[in-house]
Each structure stands twice: as structure tokens, then as C-alpha cells.
Amino acid sequence: MQVQSPTPWMKIVAIALASRLLLFFVGLFTLYVHGRDAHLDWATWVELSCRWDCGWYGTILAHGYGYSFPEQPGASNWAFYPLLPLLVGSVQKLAGIADYRVAGMLASSVLFVLALGLIHRYARLLGNSERIAATSVLLVAFLPQGIVFSSTYTESLFLCLLAATMVALREQRFLLAGLCAAALSATRSNGVFIVVFIIVQTWLQLGTRNFLRPWQQPQAYLPLLMAPLGAFAFWSYAYLETGDAFAMATTVRHGWGWAWESPLSNLAMWWKSGPNARFWVLGSVFTVGCTVLALRYRWYAEAAFAAVVFLLIWGGVVPNSLWRYSMILFPAWIALARALDARESVRMALFAAMGLVGGFVMHAWALQLMITI
Amino acid sequence: MTRAAFWRWLLLLTLLASGLGYIALFAFFVSQSEDHIAARRRDAVCARGHLPVGTQSISFASTAIDRDMVASGWSGPEDWGLWSAERRALLVLPTPAGLTGDGELEFDLLAPTNRKFPLATVDVALAGRTLAQWQLREGVNKESSQRLLIPAELLAGRSCVILELRFAHAFRPSKHRLGRDGRLLGIGLKAVRWQGTAARP
Numbered sequence: 001m002q003v004q005s006p007t008p009w010m011k012i013v014a015i016a017l018a019s020r021l022l023l024f025f026v027g028l029f030t031l032y033v034h035g036r037d038a039h040l041d042w043a044t045w046v047e048l049s050c051r052w053d054c055g056w057y058g059t060i061l062a063h064g065y066g067y068s069f070p071e072q073p074g075a076s077n078w079a080f081y082p083l084l085p086l087l088v089g090s091v092q093k094l095a096g097i098a099d100y101r102v103a104g105m106l107a108s109s110v111l112f113v114l115a116l117g118l119i120h121r122y123a124r125l126l127g128n129s130e131r132i133a134a135t136s137v138l139l140v141a142f143l144p145q146g147i148v149f150s151s152t153y154t155e156s157l158f159l160c161l162l163a164a165t166m167v168a169l170r171e172q173r174f175l176l177a178g179l180c181a182a183a184l185s186a187t188r189s190n191g192v193f194i195v196v197f198i199i200v201q202t203w204l205q206l207g208t209r210n211f212l213r214p215w216q217q218p219q220a221y222l223p224l225l226m227a228p229l230g231a232f233a234f235w236s237y238a239y240l241e242t243g244d245a246f247a248m249a250t251t252v253r254h255g256w257g258w259a260w261e262s263p264l265s266n267l268a269m270w271w272k273s274g275p276n277a278r279f280w281v282l283g284s285v286f287t288v289g290c291t292v293l294a295l296r297y298r299w300y301a302e303a304a305f306a307a308v309v310f311l312l313i314w315g316g317v318v319p320n321s322l323w324r325y326s327m328i329l330f331p332a333w334i335a336l337a338r339a340l341d342a343r344e345s346v347r348m349a350l351f352a353a354m355g356l357v358g359g360f361v362m363h364a365w366a367l368q369l370m371i372t373i
Numbered sequence: 374m375t376r377a378a379f380w381r382w383l384l385l386l387t388l389l390a391s392g393l394g395y396i397a398l399f400a401f402f403v404s405q406s407e408d409h410i411a412a413r414r415r416d417a418v419c420a421r422g423h424l425p426v427g428t429q430s431i432s433f434a435s436t437a438i439d440r441d442m443v444a445s446g447w448s449g450p451e452d453w454g455l456w457s458a459e460r461r462a463l464l465v466l467p468t469p470a471g472l473t474g475d476g477e478l479e480f481d482l483l484a485p486t487n488r489k490f491p492l493a494t495v496d497v498a499l500a501g502r503t504l505a506q507w508q509l510r511e512g513v514n515k516e517s518s519q520r521l522l523i524p525a526e527l528l529a530g531r532s533c534v535i536l537e538l539r540f541a542h543a544f545r546p547s548k549h550r551l552g553r554d555g556r557l558l559g560i561g562l563k564a565v566r567w568q569g570t571a572a573r574p
Contacts, residue, residue, distance in 0.1 A: 073440050073449070074410055218385040225388045228395055235402055244409035245402035254410045254445065259459060259557065261545075269548045273555055317545075317555060 005124060012116045012137060019141040020109065020150050023362050024048060027147070030366035050101045051365060052373050053080070054152040060085040061092075061100045065241060068255075075255025078247040082234055083186040084154045104152025111156040112149040115330075116141060118163035123334045125170050126299060135337035135347070136330070142351065143327050144283075144358040145372060147365050158187050159328045165194055165223070166302070166331075169201050174219050178226030186230025189248060190309050190325070197305035198224045204301060256318055263314035270319040276371045283323030284313065290332035293339050302331035320373050411445035415465045418442055419533040423470035430566045431466065442466060444535070448556050454483070454563035458556045460543050464536045468528055469567045476523040476534075477568040483561025484509035484517055489549055495519075495560055496539040499527050509560075520568070 027048045031038030038044050050058075059067040059077045068076035084104075091103040116137045123133035140146075140159075148155045161184040168177035181198065184191040202220055203211045214221055239245035252258040267285075270277035291306040306329045313325045326332075340347040365372040374382075418441045424431075433443065435450040446462030447455050468476065484493040486509060493509040507519045523534065540559025546552040 076410075214388075215382065215385050218381055218388055221388050222384075225391050225395075232395065232398060236398075239402060239406060242409035243405075243407050243412065245406045247409055250408050250410055253459075257448075257458060257556070265548055269545065269555060272550075273547055273553055317557075 005130065007117045007120050008134075009117060011134070012120060013113055015137055015141045016109070016113045016116055019146060022142075023147045023150070023358075026359050026362040027366040030363045034367060046099065046101050046105065048366060049105045049147070049151045051151070051368055054101065054104065056080055057085050057088065057104065057152045058100050061089050065238075065247075072255055074251065074253075076247075076251045078238065078242070078251045079255070081154070081186055081188050081191070081230075081248070082237070083183060083230065084152070084157050087157065088152060101152055105150055108148075108153065108156040109150045111160040115149075115156060115160035115163050118160065118167050119330050119334070122163055122167050122170070122330075123337070125167065126297070126334060128334065128338055129341070132334070132337045132341050135340070136334040138351070139333040139337055139354075140330055142354050142358060143333075144354060144361040145324060145327065145365065146358065147362060148324060154188050155324065155328055158184065158191065159330060161187060161191075162194070162328065163330060166197065166201075169198060169223055172205070172220075174222040177223040181223050181227035182229035184230065185228055186234055189231075190312050192228055192231040193305060193308045193312070195224060195227045196308045197301045198227060200304045201301035256320070259317045260315050261317050263311060266314055266317055266319070269317075270322075273319070277319040277322075279371055280319050280322035284310070284326040287326035287329055287332050290336040290339075291329065293335035294331050297335060297338060299331055299335065305329075306332065408445055411463055414441040414444040415463070415533070415535055418444075418465040418467060419531075421467065422532045424467040424567065426470060430564050432564045433562050434564075443562075446538075447562075454481075454561055456483075456485070456556060456561050457538065457540060457543070457559035460540055460557065460559065462538045462540075462559065464538060464562075464565075465533055466536065466565060467533050468531055472528055472567075473525070475525050476528050478521045478523065479566045479568055480519045480521065481563040481565070482507075482509070482517045482519060483563065484515055485544075485546075485558040485561065486510060486515065487551060489551065490542055490544055492542060493560060494541050496541070497521055498537040498539070499523060499534055502527070516563075 024045055028038050028040060028044060031044070031048070056077050057080060060080060060082070063077075065078055066076060068074075087107055088100055088104045091097065091107045092100060095103065095106070097103045097106070119140055120133045120137050123136045124130070128136075149159070150156075161180050165177050165180040165184060168174075168180060177198070181194045184194050202224065206217065206220060210216055234248075235245040238247040241247075244250055249258075267281055270281050288306075288310060291303055291310075294306070295303045309325070309329060313322055336350075340350065361372060418439070431442065432438065433450060433454040435452050438450045438455070440450075442465050443450075443455065444463040444465050446457055446459035448458035449455065466478070486493050491510060493507075495507040495509070496503055497505045497507070504523060505519075505521050507517075509515075509517050509519075521536075528534065538560065543557045543559035545557050546554040548555075
């Protein structure tokens with residue numbers, strides 16, 4: 001399937017820029033109101049972009065893998081997949097940027113614009129109107145905690161690679177889809193679950209009869225076989241360095257208390273455990289609700305991928321970052337844009353609510369409140 | 374066979390081979406990988422050698438704890454000691470110098486028992502051999518003292534022992550409306566003592 005209409009890049013760049021400016025001004029205003037050292041200068045912007053995990057990526061760039069902080073026993077930077085630090089390190093070298101936070105912000109921002117363009121294209125590939133595609137882009141650009149799309153965080157890279165894989169697969173560009181999927185599995189632990197999307201999408205594209213006869217069109221299986229390459233490369237490296245291929249899982253268990261439990265009982269437990277977890281739960285449940293809409297539109301492959309990701313993030317007993325992990329499942333936002341297409345007042349109300357919540361979350365991010373971890 | 378068909382079959386065989394390669398490599402990783410954090414802590418304790426002469430008690434309170442001894446499955450130390458936080462926990466203890474016969478350890482524990490979970494069961498194993506099963510029924514977080522006999526053959530020539538503790542009863546209080554603690558509590562560990570060996574040169 002091919003989309004004939006061009007991607008409105010100028011409009012997308014303008015949306016991305018506007019959303020970034022808004023977030024940074026809210027952040028600066030927050031710091032100013034709270035008496036922190038904040039000026040309308042580059043240094044404050046760079047400082048504002050880097051919170052929480054950003055520092056961990058900095059340790060990978062500065063010391064390599066294996067770095068840990070004594071105040072958090074068992075936690076180490078093995079918890080973070082390598083593609084983002086590799087990319088940020090390359091940007092630093094190529095552009096001669098000394099501060100990794102600047103390189104990270106630059107790389108993430110460019111990837112974010114690319115991701116928005118790909119999301120627009122994907123929305124059109126799914127048979128949506130230009131208006132729905134534009135609303136999808138707006139929704140993603142103004143998502144609460146969208147500051148991570150301009151920070152040394154994996155969200156922009158993940159979003160871009162996820163959209164690129166999905167677009168390439170729908171357009172039957174198998175080698176490109178495989179390369180993007182392989183990169184995705186080197187970005188974050190749940191990236192390898194793209195294989196679920198690939199299997200379902202390949203099955204839907206080929207039909208059951210042809211799907212079970214791989215010798216007829218073996219190139220269609222290329223993405224499936226290439227997708228785990230990134231994860232296996234990281235596991236191999238971890239094994240050679242530590243003797244533990246699953247060093248990532250080991251450190252999140254020791255250092256962050258991660259363990260597997262029933263997702264439903266976890267949700268109930270988090271709901272009772274305080275306002276931060278309640279916010280994260282609400283955000284992820286809202287995303288699941290929008291993913292159910294995707295099912296209504298018969299976007300089965302996208303829904304299957306989201307289901308597996310939710311199983312993973314709800315299955316871990318630690319609720320941190322649930323919302324952040326949910327927000328990159330962009331087919332949910334395309335489905336939401338489609339559902340709201342004929343409901344102008346609801347659409348406006350949603351954007352107003354997102355503005356409020358987004359402002360609150362940016363305020364919390366600037367002050368390094370736990371809710372934004 | 375046409376040229377196109379040849380390339381198609383070659384691609385299919387390559388894909389099948391890489392699929393099998395993934396499975397083989399994953400199986401290798403699963404069978405050969407070792408928890409690198411627990412291994413590092415274990416090696417650190419064992420490399421330090423025997424328990425210093427005169428040391429009677431090993432405390433796990435936050436002010437005294439040696440983090441390497443609680444190799445895996447434990448929560449952060451508190452001022453009294455620490456809770457186990459998984460269904461299985463590893464404890465690495467240096468052995469006293471000059472220990473010849475059987476060794477005996479005494480554990481000061483807290484059992485997270487309550488009305489809903491009145492019984493705490495702890496299986497203790499060393500080198501794959503179950504040495505004891507403790508059953509604690511004392512009541513809410515009641516203190517308990519338990520003894521563990523370690524046969525001489527399991528101590529011979531070792532500067533440390535790696536005890537594996539399993540908690541069948543472990544529960545998360547927050548899941549059962551017993552508080553806001555979301556950790557998987559099995560046992561609270563306050564201190565451990567080697568019995569009758571501290572003064573031995």
C-alpha cells in the first residue's frame with residue numbers, strides 16, 4: 001500500500017517546534033517561580049532537558065557499561081539499551097559537541113520531527129483523512145511529559161523506529177522494515193516485541209494460506225528474522241562483558257526491585273499505593289482504551305503489539321514510568337484522532353485537558369518530582 | 374530450477390538457519406548466564422577470606438551491613454536489618470577461621486506473620502542441599518531465633534558459604550490491604566552468629 005499525498009513537513013516542523021517551545025517556557029517559568037536559578041538562556045534549556053534516566057545515559061557515554069551509584073545498590077547502567085548512547089556519542093563526535101545533553105537534545109528533537117512525519121504517513125496508510133493524520137500528529141506532539149521527546153531519553157528514537165518499521169512493513173519494503181526493527185530491539189527492552197506486530201501484519205498481508213507457505217515469498221519474513229538482531233547483539237555484548245547475557249534484567253531486579261506479577265493485581269496494588277502510581281495507571285489505562293479503538297478499526301497488528309507491551313509493563317511490580325512507556329504506542333493516538341474526528345467539541349476538550357495535564361507534568365519535571373520519573 | 378526460484382530458496386534457507394541460530398543462542402544464554410551482580414558480591418565476600426577472629430555477630434542493620442553478603446533477593450537495609458524481597462534470596466557468609474567440625478549458625482529473624490499470613494516457612498539450602506526448614510508462627514513481625522547446622526563436609530576448605538533461602542509464604546502487604554509496602558516480604562534478617570567459634574584462633 002502506498003500513500004499518494006505528500007507529508008506536510010513544514011506543518012509538522014512548526015507543530016514540533018511550537019510544542020517544544022511551550023514545554024520549555026513552562027519549565028523555565030516553573031523554575032523562576034520556585035526561585036531556582038533560571039534564565040532565558042541555552043544553559044538553562046539544556047539543564048531542563050536532562051532529568052532522571054538522562055543522567056544514566058550520561059554515565060554510559062562517560063564510563064561505558066558497568067557504572068553504578070553506591071546510593072542505589074544493584075542498579076547500574078546495564079539497565080539501558082545501547083542504541084541511544086551510541087547515537088548521542090556519534091552526534092557528539094560528528095558535530096564536535098562536548099556536552100552529551102546537548103547532543104541528546106539535538107538527536108531526540110530531530111528524531112521527533114521524523115517520527116511525527118512517519119506517524120502522519122502511517123495514519124494516511126491506515127486509510128485516514130488528512131485531518132485525522134494532522135490531529136494524530138498534534139496529539140503526539142502535545143502529549144503530557146512530551147519533554148522526553150527533546151531529552152536524552154529513548155522515546156523519540158523508539159517512536160521514530162517504531163513508526164518507520166510499521167510504515168515500511170505496510171509498504172512492503174521488507175529490508176527497510178527489518179533494519180528499523182533490528183534497531184528498535186537495540187533501543188529498549190520492549191523493542192523486541194515488534195516481532196508480534198510483524199507476525200500479525202505479515203499474516204494479514206499474505207493471508208493464512210500464503211503465510212503458511214514461506215517458500216513462496218520468503219522476503220516477507222525478512223523483517224521477522226532481522227527484528228531480534230539488536231537485542232541479541234546487546235545480550236551478546238553483555239554476556240562477553242559480565243557473563244550475564246541478561247544483565248539488563250538482572251540490574252533492574254536488583255537495583256529497581258523489578259519482578260513479574262499478575263498485571264491485574266499489580267494495577268490494583270498501584271492504585272492503592274499513592275497519587276504518582278495512580279497517575280501512571282490512569283495514563284496507561286487511557287492508552288489501552290484508545291488501543292481498543294484501534295481494534296474497532298481492525299488495526300489488529302497494532303493492537304497485538306500494544307497488548308504485548310502492556311503485558312510487559314503491567315506485569316512488572318514497579319509502576320514507574322508507566323505513562324512514558326505507554327505514550328509511544330502511537331497507533332492508539334491515531335485511533336483516538338479518528339474517533340474524535342466528527343466530535344469537534346470533545347476534540348477541543350481533550351486538547352484543553354492535555355494542555356492542563358501537560359503543564360502540570362512539565363512543572364513537575366522541572367522540579368524533578370517523582371511523578372515524572 | 375529457475376534463477377529466481379534458486380534465490381528464493383536460498384533466502385528461505387538463510388532465514389531458517391538464522392531462526393535456528395537465534396534459538397540456539399538464546400538457549401545458550403539462558404543456560405550459561407549467571408546473575409552478574411550476585412556473582413560479583415559472592416566473589417567479593419569469598420575473596421576477603423575468613424571471618425576476622427573475634428567477630429561474634431554479623432549485623433545486617435543499615436549502619437553495619439556488608440552489602441556484598443546479601444547477594445541477591447534482599448531489600449535495602451533499614452536501621453534494624455533488612456527484608457527479603459523475592460521468593461529466593463542468597464546470603465554469602467564468611468566462615469570462621471579454624472573451623473574443623475560441623476558449623477552452627479544462629480539467625481535473628483523477623484517473621485512478617487499476621488492474621489492473613491500466620492505461618493512463615495523458610496527453606497535453607499547450601500550447595501543444593503536443603504539443611505533446614507524453619508516454620509515461624511509467632512505473630513506480627515515477632516522476633517525469632519533459628520539455628521542452622523552445617524555439616525563439616527560443606528565447610529571444608531571454604532572461606533565462605535552461600536546460603537539459599539526460599540520463602541513459600543512471601544507476600545506483598547499492599548496487595549492484601551496490610552499496609553502500603555509493595556515489597557515481597559519473606560523474612561526479616563537482623564543478624565547472624567557462628568556459634569562457639571568466635572574466639573577460636
